[in-house]
Amino acid sequence: MTSPTPSFTTEYLTRYAARLFARALDRRFADGASSGPLPILLALADGKALPQKQLAQLAAVEQPTMARTLGRMQRDELLTHKPDPTDGRSSLAYLTPQGLARAALACEVSQEVDAMSLTSLSAAEQALFKTLLQRVIVNLEGDQSLTSP
Structure with a gap:
């Protein structure tokens, strides 16, 4: 595959x-694990528990996709x-000891890939890149057509 040109x-x-x-993330997981559950692993890495709805929001995916991902995990x-002690209708997702170990690896791998991806940028360029990317995300999140059927 050729590299994209600036005209794209x-x-x-x-x-x-x-x-x-x-x-890059997938290659760094020694056991062949996928980067798919990475947002969930990072969200629960500190041992806290979250409901499926909140995990779906953090990962920016639909509820059915999150349900399938959590089922595989x-x-x-x-x-x-x-069970959620504050809401009897829902449950909270917790990482198991094996999940916590995978989360620790995911944090390490994620930081490694992040650093590698930015190596050709100065510290100021890295900060600017992240700021601009966050602004693009805000613009896209405000796009009303994303919530229309």
């Missing part, structure tokens, strides 16, 4: 970068559910 759209470039990030013994 911002959407293409960010999607291409996201795929490269995912590949539970199957792989990375995660378990316990």
Whole structure:
């Protein structure tokens, strides 16, 4: 695959970068694990528990996608559910000891890939890049067409 040229759209470039990030993360997981559950592992890495709805929001995915991801993680013994003591209708997702170990590795791998991806940028450029990317995200999150059927 050839590198994209500057004439490609911002959407293409960010999607291409996201795929490269995912590949770089996947290569660093020694046991063949996927970067798919990374947002969940990072959100629960400190041992706290969160409801599925909040995890879906953090990962920016729909509820059915989150349910499938959590199901796979539970199957792989990375995660378990316990009743929410404040809401009897829902449960909280917790990482198991195996999940906490995977989360620690995920944090390490994520930081490594993040640092590697920014090596050619100065500290000021890194800060500017992150600021601009956050602004693009805010613009896209404000796009009302994203919530329309």
